[in-house]
Amino acid sequence: MNPSEQIDQAIDALADWRGEMLARVRRCIVGADPEIVEDWKWMGSPAWSRDGLIAVGNAHKAKIKLTFAYGAHLPDPDGLFNGQDNGKTRRSIDIFEGDALNAAALQALVRAAISYNLANLKKNASKRATVDKEQ
Numbered sequence: 717m718n719p720s721e722q723i724d725q726a727i728d729a730l731a732d733w734r735g736e737m738l739a740r741v742r743r744c745i746v747g748a749d750p751e752i753v754e755d756w757k758w759m760g761s762p763a764w765s766r767d768g769l770i771a772v773g774n775a776h777k778a779k780i781k782l783t784f785a786y787g788a789h790l791p792d793p794d795g796l797f798n799g800q801d802n803g804k805t806r807r808s809i810d811i812f813e814g815d816a817l818n819a820a821a822l823q824a825l826v827r828a829a830i831s832y833n834l835a836n837l838k839k840n841a842s843k844r845a846t847v848d849k850e851q
Contacts (some may be wrong), residue, residue, distance in 0.1 A: 719756040726762060726775070733813045734775045738762070741773055741811070744819045746766055748826035770826060789836070790828045794821035797848040800837035 717725075720849065727735050745764045746752050752757030752770070753799065755763040763772045769785040787797060787807025796818065811817065 719762075720754045722756040723754055723762040725738075726760070726818055730775050734780055737780050737811055737815075737817070738773060740817055740819075741780060741822070742816070744817070744822045745771065745826050747800040749830055752826075752830075764826075766830045766833065768837045768839065770829045778812065780811040781808055782811070784825070784829055786829060786832050789832055790825060792825065794818060794824070796821055796825055 721751065722820045727739050727742070728734045729735070730738060742754075742762065742764075746754065752764050752766045755765060761772050761774055764770045771784045772781050774783075781799065783799070783801070784797075784807050786805060787801075788803065788805050790807070796809050797801055797807040799810050801808050812842075832845070
């Protein structure tokens with residue numbers, strides 16, 4: 717089973733509001749950029765990447781938690797980050813039952829994460845050099 721199918725199964729297994737919300741979050745993320753890759757990591761977590769990890773989504777008992785790998789480095793003009801993680805790297809969005817999903821703001825955050833990955837992750841240094849030469 718491929719990662720997208722595993723994510724489908726995880727969403728289907730959530731018989732309450734969390735399944736629909738995780739599906740909506742997923743649609744926003746993959747809709748932000750056609751090169752986003754879905755993955756299944758850490759023994760059962762949907763993850764999305766493009767030139768590095770963007771975010772991991774988890775269903776908890778009373779919320780959906782979307783953790784951005786380099787969230788502390790991203791602009792958040794819409795104030796989406798509301799999780800309790802205050803370290804130097806990660807930031808998260810906790811979505812509770814009844815919360816609205818600001819799809820446009822989430823997609824902007826995903827695009828900012830992609831830009832961060834391209835500009836700052838060492839594995840992308842050769843890509844940056846090639847792009848710089850072409851310009």
